[in-house]
Amino acid sequence: MRLYVKYMVSLRCKMMVKEELKKLGLHYVIVDLGVVELLEEITAEQRALLKANLLKSGLELLDDKKSILIERIKNVIIEMIHHSDELPKVNYSDYIAEKLDYDYTYLSNIFSEVKGVTIQQYIIIHKIERVKELLIYDELTLSEIANMLHYSSVGHLSNQFKKITGLTPTFYKQLRDKRKRNLEDI
Template identity: 65%
Template structure:
């Protein structure tokens, strides 16, 4: 919304405003570009000028969309999916990401999958087997070992901690 507002103030017409991407109908002058850059910085956003930074953001957005917002599990491996979505060779994407971010795409995915698994455990609507299926793990054991590597806890221990954090109102004050 902040991006749309700034574009309107500069009387720029846009066709698409999505996470990390804007498609403007007209060519913009260097002055307009600078004004937009300053206005976005004031809103805590950044106008990216170079293609590598834009590609890194696209990689992140595809991963976040896939891990956090996809309803059906994606049954294609991440490298093929990223290559397909971004129309680049995975090796190029992987090397660029590692060079710029200081971490691998795989580690970025694992971090996001772990956070998503935490959410799903906390929501309590799915059991660990269902979570493993939803998150496209080959087995509960694979999910559990990866989760433990990242968090230091097994999923069941994490669930117990979540359950212990909160007491039902009727139990507060009882011995």
């Protein structure tokens, strides 16, 4: 039996979900990307208890099919951008459709209807968040970051970064360096 849990893809969240399943005596095959696959059927009482306990921890057991699909789309995008060493070489639309085994137009329409942004806009927002992380780590040049995230050029990355954050990547990095120096002076 499959359950869908809304949570950030993190080891801490996975551990919390596993712990709640253990408390209820439920055995799982996988707990990954917001999906929990159980070995046995879950009773209505166990489901209600699991839902309540997860909610106390800030996690949500999803019931409606659209919400489940939206979370699956979001998790594929987050995994692709934040947790992969390299982004896929195929179009993101092809990658997402293949991962979820749905027609991309269908996924795109539902996502836009529910979230109020397109999948493409959501991807851009997460790519910029990834750029911020990489700028903070200060291990890669802007050129290397642009290449890693499949931007056509540093200029394209910089334009998207400024559109989303209001800052240039260089200015963002300078702010980070200034904060770092201020903390060292304390």
